[in-house]
Amino acid sequence: MSDELNDLALELRRHLAWQESDGTRTILRGPKPLVAAPTKAPAPAAAQNVPMPEPRPVPTxxxxxxxxxxxxxxxxxxxxxxxxxxxxVFGSGNPKAELVFVGEAPGADEDQQGVPFVGAAGQLLTKMIEAMKFSRxxxxxxxxxxxxxxNNRNPEPDEIAACEPFLKAQLATLQPKVIVALGKFAAQTLLRDSTPITRLRGQWRSYEGVPLMPTFHPAYLLRSPSEKKLAWLDLQQVMKRFESP
Ligand code: SF4
Structure with missing residues (x-):
């Protein structure tokens, strides 16, 4: 088998691995794109706007x-x-990472273990990361x-405002090549934009000069597995950013 076919087979196996829970399958046409274009962008109930915290100055x-x-x-x-x-739950991974994922808040498993994204949504995120040819x-x-x-409620504006300076400091230190914002809270907070995640996702934005790709939160994808194909399109855009010189 040629290298190209080997790569394609590997990419397909990774992609199907994180889609296996819902039976969603995509149309293969070659190395890229892997999926058929979506015909609509559904608006989940979870994608309501949240009040934006007051803008905070960039740490100096x-x-x-x-x-x-x-x-x-x-x-x-x-x-x-x-x-x-x-x-x-501060964060985990490579301090020299070029790719950073920002989610919403810890859940029960994360609260117990002190590590982000280790529950069911975290397992899906791990599959997404590996499908992108990265690792945790x-x-x-x-x-x-x-x-x-x-009770896993949404973080409130005052809580986001209190904690955000530390996220900003983390991102300033990491200086990643790309940020992936997982879900509405991450995307809306980092972008200071209350546009629903259904419209933010898939569109390149910028956070402090760093390209930012908003996409769905893995917990939402577990509840709405048919949306995984849209998230995969978003992640493919991120992969292309790393492939380009
Ligand atoms: S600001 Fe709030 S959410 Fe952030 S670490 Fe402190 S207590 Fe926790």
Whole structure:
């Protein structure tokens, strides 16, 4: 088998692996694109606008290391999410990552383990990352809010505003080549744009000069598996960005 066919077979296996839960299958035409163009962009109920926190200035001063940012966070009690958490979920991955995924907030599994995206949604995210020919060891993963909201409710504007400076500091330190914003909270917070994620997704934007691709949150994809094909289109755009010189 030629190298090209080997690559195609590998890419297909990875893609199907994270689509296996819903039976969604795509139309193969060659190495790219892998999927048929969508005929519509459904509007899930979860994609309602959220109030935007007040804009905050970009942190100034010397860029800190991730360890220094974590130390500054300390045993944080800057917002009410501190009361229900087991531990702060700061972020994990490669401190030199060129690709960073930003999600919403820890869930129960993440709260227990102290690592982002380790529950069911995290397992799907891992498959998505591997389908993109990366691994969790080569990317960095973090959330807008670093403590679990009670009963997995959405983080509130004051909580996002309190925690966001630490996300900004992480991104300033990482200086990734591309950011993938997972879901409405990450996309709307980083972009200061209350446009629904159904319209934000798939469109290149910029965060502090870094290309940012908004896409659906893996937890939403678990609830709406038919949307995985749209998320895959978004991730393919990210892959192309890394392939281009
Ligand atoms: S969510 Fe962020 S700001 Fe709020 S207590 Fe946790 S670490 Fe502090």
């Amino acid at each position: 001063g010397p860029v800190k290391t991730l360890d220094e940012i974590r130390q500054e966070l300390g045993d944080c009690k800057r917002c009410k999410l501190c009361h229900g958490r087991t531990q702060i 060891d080569t990317v960095y993963i973090c959330n807008v809010a670093k403590c679990r909201p009670p």
